[in-house]
Amino acid sequence: MDYTKILKRAWHILWHYPSLWVIGFILAFVGGGSSNGNPSGTTFYQFNQNDFGKDWGIPGGRNGNWQQFIERINNFMDMKFGGINETRILTWAIVAFVVILLIAIAFTILKYVALTAHFRMVDHLEETGEKVAWTKGLKWGWSKSAFQIWLIDLVVIVPTVLATLILFGCAATPLLLGVGGGEATTAAGIVASIGMGLVVFLVIIIAATVINLWLRFAYRICVLENKGVMDSLKKAWFVLRHSLKDIALTWLILVGVRIAFGIVMIPIGLVLVGIAIAIVGGLGLGLYALATEISSGLVVIAVVFLILLLTIPITLVRGVVESFLESVWTLVYREIKLATTLAEVPSEIAV
Numbered sequence: 001m002d003y004t005k006i007l008k009r010a011w012h013i014l015w016h017y018p019s020l021w022v023i024g025f026i027l028a029f030v031g032g033g034s035s036n037g038n039p040s041g042t043t044f045y046q047f048n049q050n051d052f053g054k055d056w057g058i059p060g061g062r063n064g065n066w067q068q069f070i071e072r073i074n075n076f077m078d079m080k081f082g083g084i085n086e087t088r089i090l091t092w093a094i095v096a097f098v099v100i101l102l103i104a105i106a107f108t109i110l111k112y113v114a115l116t117a118h119f120r121m122v123d124h125l126e127e128t129g130e131k132v133a134w135t136k137g138l139k140w141g142w143s144k145s146a147f148q149i150w151l152i153d154l155v156v157i158v159p160t161v162l163a164t165l166i167l168f169g170c171a172a173t174p175l176l177l178g179v180g181g182g183e184a185t186t187a188a189g190i191v192a193s194i195g196m197g198l199v200v201f202l203v204i205i206i207a208a209t210v211i212n213l214w215l216r217f218a219y220r221i222c223v224l225e226n227k228g229v230m231d232s233l234k235k236a237w238f239v240l241r242h243s244l245k246d247i248a249l250t251w252l253i254l255v256g257v258r259i260a261f262g263i264v265m266i267p268i269g270l271v272l273v274g275i276a277i278a279i280v281g282g283l284g285l286g287l288y289a290l291a292t293e294i295s296s297g298l299v300v301i302a303v304v305f306l307i308l309l310l311t312i313p314i315t316l317v318r319g320v321v322e323s324f325l326e327s328v329w330t331l332v333y334r335e336i337k338l339a340t341t342l343a344e345v346p347s348e349i350a351v
Contacts, residue, residue, distance in 0.1 A: 001246045001335055003253060010327040013122065014320065019134035020121060021316075024323030026114040028315045030107040031322075112150045117141030118323065119223045122330040145223040152218050152229050156211060164204055171196035213247055214240050220333045243336045250332050254325055261321050268317065 014020065117137040125131060132140075174192035218236035221227050227235065240247060 001250075001332070003249065006250075006328060006331045006335065007253070010324055010331055013125065013327050014324045017121075017125065017131055019132065019137060020118065020323045020327070021320055022134040023114050023118045023121065023137060023319075024321075024326070025316055025319035026110055027118070027322045027326070028319035030111045030114070108150070109146075112146040113138060113141035115141070115149065115219060115326070116143060116146040116223050118326050119220055119330055122327050123224050123334070126331070126334060145226070148222050148229055148232075149219045152215065152222060152232060155229060155233070156215060160207070160211060167200045167203070168197070171200045209251070210240075213251060216329050217247075217333060217336075220330060224333070239336055243339070246336065247332070250328070254328060257321075257325070265314075265317070268314075 117134075117140050120140045121132060121137045172193055174189040174196065177189060214233075214236055217239050218232045221235050221239075222229070222232040225232075225235075
């Protein structure tokens with residue numbers, strides 16, 4: 001496999017196919033009292049002034065310097081939170097949970113739709129030479145294949161997580177058995193658990209790398225070959241086994257690309273932080289000059305604006321890099337497909 005040719009082609013696609021930037025941006029973007037005070041007039045947050053000093057051995061006890069400090073805290077809590085209704089707190093907690101859940105679902109859908117779109121847009125370009133708008137690409141992504149690659153993740157990741165928990169549980173067994181058996185037994189259990197934990201950690205890193213590469217090809221077989229979940233996993237395993245050298249070298253090259261990207265992003269990030277602080281600071285000074293006081297609402301708006309100034313450009317740059325990496329893997333898949341006739345892989349191949 002000509003790795004230089006693939007990298008150059010992916011770079012060419014990146015700079016001549018702006019629609020993929022949008023898809024990459026999406027991929028980068030989607031990668032928690034009493035009703036009105038109790039009869040005594042204090043709130044749910046009231047400290048026990050009688051026991052605070054005695055229980056914790058604070059000098060002065062009830063009549064020490066701590067009493068004034070506690071009274072100030074209680075007064076502040078009464079003023080700020082005394083009117084909060086517990087039912088209202090529970091309602092807002094439920095609303096926040098539902099909103100977070102909906103956002104997580106939306107991000108998950110966007111992730112798999114964008115991945116499917118990216119695979120098809122690059123493959124279509126290589127097949128026909130035609131570039132399509134990102135809107136059309138997302139329409140291609142909104143398909144059964146997007147749901148199927150989510151199922152692929154589910155089929156692989158759930159057993160992997162369970163296996164990881166079991167392995168760490170086994171590593172912790174010597175420690176648990178050694179507890180209560182004397183200092184020597186406990187020390188031996190700690191040493192054994194640490195040793196087993198390091199081995200398990202190394203095994204998990206290797207397994208996670210292999211699974212990551214396996215899934216990359218399973219996704220593309222599912223989307224570009226219109227295969228089912230299990231069939232995609234079986235054929236991706238066949239490809240991984242028979243083209244391991246090419247895939248491993250590609251992975252190492254792209255690890256280097258990610259490291260280089262991280263190094264380049266350090267000065268870029270510092271510049272963006274400086275620009276964002278200068279803009280927000282300048283706006284803040286202007287508002288301060290015009291207003292007699294700065295409200296908490298303006299502070300929140302300034303913080304949100306600062307976050308947006310930092311997040312959007314950094315996410316855009318990350319999106320370009322993600323688009324490049326996904327293009328490389330799609331091109332590698334196409335090269336391997338030319339050398340390996342996937343249609344001739346026996347259906348009974350075990351994963």
